[in-house]
Amino acid sequence: MPMAHSHGKYADFEGLREQAVALRRAGLSRRQIRDRLHVDNNDILNRLLEGEPPPEWTKRPNAKDDLRDRARELRLQGWTYDQIQVELGCSKSSVSLWVRDLPKPERRDPTEQAKLAARKRWEHELAVRDEERQRTKEAAKRAIGRLSPRELFLVGVSLYWAEGGKDKPYDRRENVAFINSDPGMIQVFLAWLDLLEVERERLRYSVMIHENADAVGAERYWADLVGADRSAFNKTTLKKHNPKTVRRNVGDTYRGCLVIKVLKGADLYRRIEGSWYGIVLGATQPVDGMSD
Numbered sequence: 001m002p003m004a005h006s007h008g009k010y011a012d013f014e015g016l017r018e019q020a021v022a023l024r025r026a027g028l029s030r031r032q033i034r035d036r037l038h039v040d041n042n043d044i045l046n047r048l049l050e051g052e053p054p055p056e057w058t059k060r061p062n063a064k065d066d067l068r069d070r071a072r073e074l075r076l077q078g079w080t081y082d083q084i085q086v087e088l089g090c091s092k093s094s095v096s097l098w099v100r101d102l103p104k105p106e107r108r109d110p111t112e113q114a115k116l117a118a119r120k121r122w123e124h125e126l127a128v129r130d131e132e133r134q135r136t137k138e139a140a141k142r143a144i145g146r147l148s149p150r151e152l153f154l155v156g157v158s159l160y161w162a163e164g165g166k167d168k169p170y171d172r173r174e175n176v177a178f179i180n181s182d183p184g185m186i187q188v189f190l191a192w193l194d195l196l197e198v199e200r201e202r203l204r205y206s207v208m209i210h211e212n213a214d215a216v217g218a219e220r221y222w223a224d225l226v227g228a229d230r231s232a233f234n235k236t237t238l239k240k241h242n243p244k245t246v247r248r249n250v251g252d253t254y255r256g257c258l259v260i261k262v263l264k265g266a267d268l269y270r271r272i273e274g275s276w277y278g279i280v281l282g283a284t285q286p287v288d289g290m291s292d
Helices: 013-026 030-037 042-048 064-074 081-088 093-101 110-144 149-165 183-195 215-226 266-284
Strands: 176-180 204-211 237-239 258-262
Touching: 013 042, 030 042, 030 266, 064 081, 064 093, 081 093, 081 110, 093 183, 110 215, 149 176, 149 183, 149 266, 176 266, 183 215, 204 215, 215 258
Parallel strands: 204 237
Antiparallel strands: 176 258, 204 258
8 A cells, every 4th residue: 555645745635535444444543544644634634534433442441431430420429539539540530521510529528538548548458468368378279289198197197286185194195186176177187087097987076165156056067067977976065155255256157166086096196196206306307418
C-alpha cells in the first residue's frame, strides 16, 4: 500500500480515504491510522473514517462499566470522591466523570473522612498481606510431597514425644497415650500407627472438653474423623469452667481434645522412646565430612 501525501496536503482525498478504510477494516485504531498515513488533522481523519465502525479491541471493556455503576451506587450512599477512589482503586478524575450529575453528599468532619480513608487503606494492606501469607503456605505445602515410610516413622516418633504420655522414674507407666486438639495431628498419628501395623481394634478414644461446650457435637466430630464406632470411645471428660477466666477457645470450631490410647502398648512405648533417643543422637552427631 503506497504511503500518503506530504504533511499538510490532502489533494488525493479519495485515494487517501481508500487507504484509511482499508486500514480500519484491517483492525487498526485511529491513532495507528493517523500515524501510518501522517494525517494530523482530526477533522480530515474523521472524514476519512466516516461510516467505518471501530474494531472491537478499541472499545471500552465491560469492567469499566461495572466500576462506573459501583461508583454511582456508592455516591448515592453518600460516599466522597476520595472514599470511592480508595474503594474501587481507580482515578479520582474517572470518579468525577462518572458521578458528576449526582447530588453531593452531606459534608462530614474532615477528621472522620481521614479516619475512614486510613481504615480503607489498612484493610487493603491487610488483604495484600493475607494473600501473600496464603501463597507462602501453599508453596510450602506443595513442596513436601508424599512422605516415605522412614519419613513418616520419624515424624510420628517426634509427634508422640512432643504430645504423648511418657514414662517417668517416679511414675512407671509404659503405655501409649496421645492427646491433641489439632485434627491434622490426629490424622498423622493414626497414619503412623497404621505404618507400624497397630490394629485399630487396639485403639480406645476419649474426648476432653470444657463442660459448657458442645460435648455431644465434639464426640460426633472426632468419631467421624477417626472412622471409629462410638463403642470405641470411653466416657468424655468434662473440664469445669473457672468463672474468673475468659475462655478464648470457643465457637463452632472448638471441639476439645481427643485422647488416643493403644491397648497392650508397653512394647510400642519402648520402641518409641528408644527411637526418640536415636533421633536425638542422629541429630547431634557431626555431619559426615564436616567434623574436624
